Amino acid sequence: MTRRSLFPLPLAAFAATPNQLFAPSNLVAWCIVPFDAKKRNPEQRAELLHKLGFTKFVYDWRDKDIPDFDREIDALQKHRIHLQGFWTPYPMDPTRPHHTKTILDLLKRRNLRTELWTMLNPTKEFATLSQEQKINQSAAAITRLATEAQAIHCKVGLYNHGGWFGEPANQIDIIKKVNLPNIGIVYNFHHAHEQMDQFPALLNKMLPHLYAVNINGMKAGTKILPVGDGDRELEMLRTLVKSGYKGPIGILGHREELDAEESLTLNLKGLKKLTTLL
Numbered sequence: 013m014t015r016r017s018l019f020p021l022p023l024a025a026f027a028a029t030p031n032q033l034f035a036p037s038n039l040v041a042w043c044i045v046p047f048d049a050k051k052r053n054p055e056q057r058a059e060l061l062h063k064l065g066f067t068k069f070v071y072d073w074r075d076k077d078i079p080d081f082d083r084e085i086d087a088l089q090k091h092r093i094h095l096q097g098f099w100t101p102y103p104m105d106p107t108r109p110h111h112t113k114t115i116l117d118l119l120k121r122r123n124l125r126t127e128l129w130t131m132l133n134p135t136k137e138f139a140t141l142s143q144e145q146k147i148n149q150s151a152a153a154i155t156r157l158a159t160e161a162q163a164i165h166c167k168v169g170l171y172n173h174g175g176w177f178g179e180p181a182n183q184i185d186i187i188k189k190v191n192l193p194n195i196g197i198v199y200n201f202h203h204a205h206e207q208m209d210q211f212p213a214l215l216n217k218m219l220p221h222l223y224a225v226n227i228n229g230m231k232a233g234t235k236i237l238p239v240g241d242g243d244r245e246l247e248m249l250r251t252l253v254k255s256g257y258k259g260p261i262g263i264l265g266h267r268e269e270l271d272a273e274e275s276l277t278l279n280l281k282g283l284k285k286l287t288t289l290l
Contacts (some may be wrong), residue, residue: 015258023059024111025248027187028062028253028256028257028258029120029253030249030253030287030290031287032258033252033253033258033261034283034287035079036065036066036067037067038068038260038261039066039068039260039261039262039263039280040066040068040069040070040071040096040097040226040260040262040263041061041064041066041068041069041262041263041265041276042070042225042226042262042263042264042265042266043072043226043265043266044057044072044265044272044276045057045071045072045073046072046073046074046268047072047265047266047267047268047270047272047273047275048082048265048271048272049268049269049271050272052272052273053080053083054080054083054084054086054087054088055083055087055090057087057272058085058087058088058090058093059087059091059093060092060272060273060276061093062091062092062093063273064273064276064277064280066093066263066276067092067093067094068093068094068096068260069088069093069094069096070095070096070097070098070099070127070129070224070262071084071095071097071098071099072099073098073099075111075180078111078114080164080168081115081118082118082122085118085122085124095124095126095127095220095270096126096224096260097126097127097129097169097198097202097224097242098115098119098126098127098128098129099129100115100128100129100130100157100168101130101131101132101133102113102130102131102132102133102153102154102157103132103133103153104132104133104134104135104138104149104150104152104153105135106153106156107148108133110133110150111282112157112160114163115128116160116161116166119164119166120164121262122123124166125165125166126166126167126226127162127166127167127168127169127196127198127223128157128161128166128167128168128169129169129171129198130154130157130168130169130170130171131171131173131177132150132153132154132175132177134177135149137156138176146176146182147182147186147189148189150177150182150186151186151189151190154168154170154186154190154195155190155192158190158192158194158195159192161194162192162193162194166194167175167195167196167223168194168195168196169195169196169197169198169202169223169224170183170187170195170196170197170198171198172197172198172199172200172203172204173200173203173277178204180197180199180202180207180214180217180218181217182223183197183218183221184197184217184218186212187221195221196221196222197218197222197223198222198224198225198226198262198271199218199219199224199225199226200222200225200226200228200262201225201226201227201228201230201245201248202226202228202236202266203265205230205232205233205235207242208230208232208248211248211251212251215251215252215255215257216255219255219256219257220282222257222259223259223260224259224260224261224262225252225257225259225260225261225262226261226262226263226264227239227245227249227261227262227263227264227279227283228242228245228264228266228279229241229242229245229282230242230243230244230245230248231243231244232244236264236266236267238278238279238281238282239263239279239282239283239286240281240282240283240285240286241282245286246286246289246290249286249290250290253290263276263279263280263283264279265279273286
């Protein structure tokens with residue numbers, strides 16, 4: 013009889029291979045709707061995603077797109093593309109106008125179970141608060157959102173977009189304070205240039221909470237680069253592979269001056285090249 017070890021295997025023992033982690037079926041199209049020189053409509057956008065081999069999509073809408081919410085869902089379903097997430101900026105001050113109810117009503121009406129990728133919009137006095145007060149105020153807002161999301165079987169992904177809320181340590185403290193099962197983290201390379209040196213340590217802390225990782229070319233002083241055009245993303249991808257992370261990988265169309273097909277293709281080609289080096 014084989015004795016079971018008292019010590020758990022390291023996460024690397026459970027790591028996906030690069031070909032598994034970066035397989036087309038695990039890639040998520042992101043940052044497309046407002047960053048497309050051709051300004052595609054929902055049907056055209058879904059056709060493009062299908063053409064490029066995407067099966068997952070996160071909806072990065074703007075106010076002008078609100079009347080097309082149902083058309084977007086119709087087009088995605090027609091082309092069998094899973095709605096992995098829905099951009100949901102949310103105010104700490106509940107009296108400020110926002111579109112969360114419209115989003116939640118849509119998801120409930122269409123019976124969609126997805127993730128709300130959320131950046132908190134701070135109150136005017138937020139910068140003057142103590143760290144404990146910032147955590148408490150943020151946790152109160154996320155509790156409101158996560159409770160509503162939980163009622164329709166959706167999750168909330170805390171989205172790093174710079175500033176205090178974009179620090180993984182603060183996000184983890186918020187998650188612990190809220191203590192609900194449907195809250196995690198969406199980590200963006202392109203909003204974490206100042207965290208490149210700390211990425212291995214940060215990833216280790218974020219790993220139990222990670223819903224998605226959105227990748228990008230990484231080079232000091234340059235925010236938006238295609239995957240493969242930076243000088244740091246290869247080592248970051250190696251760290252990601254070794255960590256045991258197996259969740260979705262976001263591919264950006266975040267180049268406003270380009271046709272979304274061109275920007276997505278640049279990232280896909282760059283990722284394919286780097287995968288051979290992992």
